[in-house]
Amino acid sequence: MSKEPSSVDSASLEEQLSAYLDGELDDEATRQIEQRLACDPQIRKTLQDLERTWQILDTLDEAEVDESFTRTTLEMVAVAAEEDVQRQAAEAPRLRRRRVLVALTWLAGAAAVGFMAVALGWPNPNRQLLEDLPVVERLEQYRQIGDFEFLDALYREGMFVEEGNDES
Structure with a gap:
């Protein structure tokens, strides 16, 4: 199994404990944290570690910032914003x-x-003409033949040899 859910739970617990130390939780959340603290020694240890961390941070000197630092920082932010606007315009x-x-x-x-x-x-109107082109090219020959009965009589006498069906 992955350790990610427990690390997410741990981070969430540390956030809740930090909020508990800062007095930022509502009554219900405070009651739940206190119940967990009473039952779980690991959570108590985590709370003690956080308390010690806050105490160590309280012992550090606060950084003194003069007005020129603030002005310089604001100027840098303004310059960066102006550069962004110019880049977007370009x-x-x-x-x-x-x-x-x-x-x-x-x-x-x-x-x-x-x-x-x-x-x-x-539909292509010339398509039918293209299909009928061989007939149109031999139209004079077909007119000399006469009617269908004449062609049928020639066929019955074996005058036409079909392709692939050589009887000779």
Whole structure:
């Protein structure tokens, strides 16, 4: 099993214990922490460690910060914010061009798909003419033959040899 859930629980417990030490918990949460402290020596040890940590931190000297430090820090923040604004302003036309190009690409793709759908799905009026072209090319020969009965009589007499069916 992974140790991550216990470390998350541990971090959550330390946050609750820290809030308990600072007096930031409501009555119900305070009561629950006190019950856990009464039952679990490990939690009591964690609370004692936190108390010692706070005591050690209280013994440290507070850093003195003069007005120039504050002013310098605020100036640095203002300069960084100004640089961000300038960078965003410089990138705006490029982003706008990119959006337009993407939109045009999608539009061209949709147009191409639409054209292909129409080209493949729309009936071609010349298609029938192309299919009938061999008949049209020999139309004079067919007119000389006469009617269907004549062709049928020739066929019955064996005048036509079908492909792949050589009887000779």
